Amino acid sequence: MAASATIQRTIYTGPFVHSLSLTELEICEKGAIGVDENGIIAFVEKELDLGAVQEKHSWQDATPVQLKGNAFFFPGFIDTHTHAPQHPNTGLFGKTTLLDWLQTYTFPMESSFTDLKRAETIYRNFVSRTLSHGTTTAAYYATIHVPATNLLADICLARGQRALVGRVCMNSDLSPDYYRDASVSQSVADSKASIDYIRSIDPKGSIVRPIVTPRFAPSCTSECLTSIAKLAKDESTFIQTHISENKGEIALVQELFPTSKSYTDVYDTHNLLTPQTILAHAVHLSAEERKTILARGATLSHCPCSNTAITSGCAPIRSLLDEGHTIGLGTDVSGGFHPSILENVRHAIWTSRHLALQSPLGDAAKLSTEEALFLATRGGAAVVGLADKVGGFDVGKEFDAQVVDLGSVSEGGENEGKFDAGPVDVFGWESWGEMVEKWVYAGDDRNTTAVWVRGRVVHRTARFEGRVVDGTATP
Numbered sequence: 001m002a003a004s005a006t007i008q009r010t011i012y013t014g015p016f017v018h019s020l021s022l023t024e025l026e027i028c029e030k031g032a033i034g035v036d037e038n039g040i041i042a043f044v045e046k047e048l049d050l051g052a053v054q055e056k057h058s059w060q061d062a063t064p065v066q067l068k069g070n071a072f073f074f075p076g077f078i079d080t081h082t083h084a085p086q087h088p089n090t091g092l093f094g095k096t097t098l099l100d101w102l103q104t105y106t107f108p109m110e111s112s113f114t115d116l117k118r119a120e121t122i123y124r125n126f127v128s129r130t131l132s133h134g135t136t137t138a139a140y141y142a143t144i145h146v147p148a149t150n151l152l153a154d155i156c157l158a159r160g161q162r163a164l165v166g167r168v169c170m171n172s173d174l175s176p177d178y179y180r181d182a183s184v185s186q187s188v189a190d191s192k193a194s195i196d197y198i199r200s201i202d203p204k205g206s207i208v209r210p211i212v213t214p215r216f217a218p219s220c221t222s223e224c225l226t227s228i229a230k231l232a233k234d235e236s237t238f239i240q241t242h243i244s245e246n247k248g249e250i251a252l253v254q255e256l257f258p259t260s261k262s263y264t265d266v267y268d269t270h271n272l273l274t275p276q277t278i279l280a281h282a283v284h285l286s287a288e289e290r291k292t293i294l295a296r297g298a299t300l301s302h303c304p305c306s307n308t309a310i311t312s313g314c315a316p317i318r319s320l321l322d323e324g325h326t327i328g329l330g331t332d333v334s335g336g337f338h339p340s341i342l343e344n345v346r347h348a349i350w351t352s353r354h355l356a357l358q359s360p361l362g363d364a365a366k367l368s369t370e371e372a373l374f375l376a377t378r379g380g381a382a383v384v385g386l387a388d389k390v391g392g393f394d395v396g397k398e399f400d401a402q403v404v405d406l407g408s409v410s411e412g413g414e415n416e417g418k419f420d421a422g423p424v425d426v427f428g429w430e431s432w433g434e435m436v437e438k439w440v441y442a443g444d445d446r447n448t449t450a451v452w453v454r455g456r457v458v459h460r461t462a463r464f465e466g467r468v469v470d471g472t473a474t475p
């Protein structure tokens with residue numbers, strides 16, 4: 001589907017659920033969301049029937065999409081940190097932790113992206129896979145290869161998934177000689193070439209944007225970090241990197257940058273901490289580092305599945321939120337073992353509970369369902385610089401949404417005993433609030449039956465067709 005295809009004015013009726021704030025989730029049982037020809041939300045009604053909505057807004061000619069059954073609209077998920085070329089390794093990490101995991105699994109896989117055919121297969125699959133899990137925006141790390149990085153941007157644009165796409169910079173000898181930038185100048189020139197290409201295919205950055213991506217401090221020499229920070233400034237791009245993920249990594253940073261006060265100080269003294277910087281992990285930051293990050297306005301990507309899988313630790317998200325940090329969720333495939341942000345919502349909650357068991361904060365360290373859903377949507381939108389565009393159903397925002405359909409046991413018949421409507425069983429007596437909780441703790445991609453970005457359908461299943469009346473927007 002071309003991102004430029006026009007769409008029809010559409011009125012989406014049925015329940016909708018979204019975050020109003022970190023702690024408040026709005027559940028509107030009788031919603032109507034009007035989306036104009038540009039994919040912008042023109043109105044949101046909370047009590048009226050379709051006819052009354054059409055009349056009130058003079059939208060009689062709009063296409064109605066009316067949800068039936070135990071289904072609701074939810075904002076598209078935002079994945080603030082993931083590595084598309086690592087997708088074939090998802091679930092493969094054995095007993096490794098970060099530094100040996102990089103050498104054993106990650107660098108060999110990423111280095112193979114000189115092969116564009118292989119890159120295309122993997123990237124197409126990953127973009128389709130993440131869309132099927134309701135991810136409407138992703139901040140992607142690609143590899144050091146310019147052609148494959150550009151191909152990832154092409155695929156995101158063609159599929160209509162919003163993306164920040166970053167060619168990875170890594171020139172230090174932490175990386176094997178078969179997979180590293182030959183020099184600082186090559187690192188900068190290749191990054192610039194990829195920025196230029198991505199801007200040429202989407203000049204307004206409506207769907208894809210470039211992002212400068214120094215892999216992490218140990219992968220880059222001091223000169224490389226400084227040069228790449230200058231490139232980001234000159235080109236006005238976002239920056240993404242990793243920080244304070246694993247204790248061995250932190251010790252290595254201290255060894256490689258002996259005059260720096262801390263991991264955070266390395267980035268700060270190389271001009272890499274800006275309000276457009278996304279820092280992934282942030283598991284073991286000191287109080288002083290947290291203050292510096294907050295003062296610079298850099299944001300955080302919390303990756304709970306990855307932090308557990310490669311045994312990095314439990315990030316203190318509750319405290320970071322209380323301090324005022326801006327935080328989203330990241331799948332961090334393939335340190336993370338799952339491409340779904342929903343999976344990371346529940347793991348954010350689980351890991352906060354483990355932390356609560358050990359922390360002097362006790363229950364105050366726990367994240368609630370509402371808070372985790374906020375991080376997955378509005379929090380992530382703020383991290384990737386799209387807080388004014390996506391993350392909730394507000395007039396003026398773009399319609400990035402998914403349908404969550406839980407099916408029903410009482411429907412029996414064709415679904416009974418087949419379980420193809422997903423792992424959640426709804427018996428008919430649950431409140432909408434209970435259905436949302438059941439989805440958060442047990443749902444999966446079988447429940448995500450349709451997905452839109454800027455009002456365009458980017459993923460749709462056969463179950464969706466059976467759940468709408470009076471027509472649907474076509475891809």
Ligand SMILES: O=c1[nH]c(=O)c2nc[nH]c2[nH]1
Binds near residue numbers: 083106215
């Ligand atoms: O989880 C991670 N995944 C990576 O690919 C990586 N590179 C540096 N640090 C990293 N952490």
